[in-house]
Structures are given as structure tokens and as C-alpha cells.
Amino acid sequence: MGKAKRMLTPRQYAQEAGVAYTTVMSWLQKNLIAGAVKHPLPYGSGYYYQVPADAPKPELQPGPKPKADKKGSKRRP
Secondary structure (H helix, E strand, O other): OOOOOOEEOHHHHHHHHOOOHHHHHHHHHOOOOOOOEEEEOOOOOOEEEEEEOOOOOOOOOOOOOOOOOOOOOOOOO
């Protein structure tokens, strides 16, 4: 049987990766961290994540931001 992977909380992963906790949570919600696991809470609604300690940071490509729909955004006097 293989050795179990060391799992981290999103906050611990953020510290080790040198990024903000909110950034890690955004990556997790978009399924961008390989091997991350989402668990339901045992006592009610909600969930928590576990991230492998050796998971690499996602390689994101910068791109254009979507333009806001200008329809209906005109000011009215």
C-alpha cells in the first residue's frame, strides 16, 4: 500500500504557494488545482476543501476581460 498524500487546508496551501487565500478559493471553485477534494460537512449544509501539499499552482494565461453589456446601462436624467 502506498504512502498517503499530505493534505492541506486552502489557507495552508495559500501560505505555501505564496498567494492569497481568496485566490486559492477561487481556483478551487473553478476546479483548477489538481487533486483537490471537496468534502460535504457532516453536520449540515456546506463543504470544505483539502489540497495535496505537492499540487502545483495553476498556470493561468492572461486574457481579455469580458466587456460589460452596455445595453440598459445608460444614465437617465
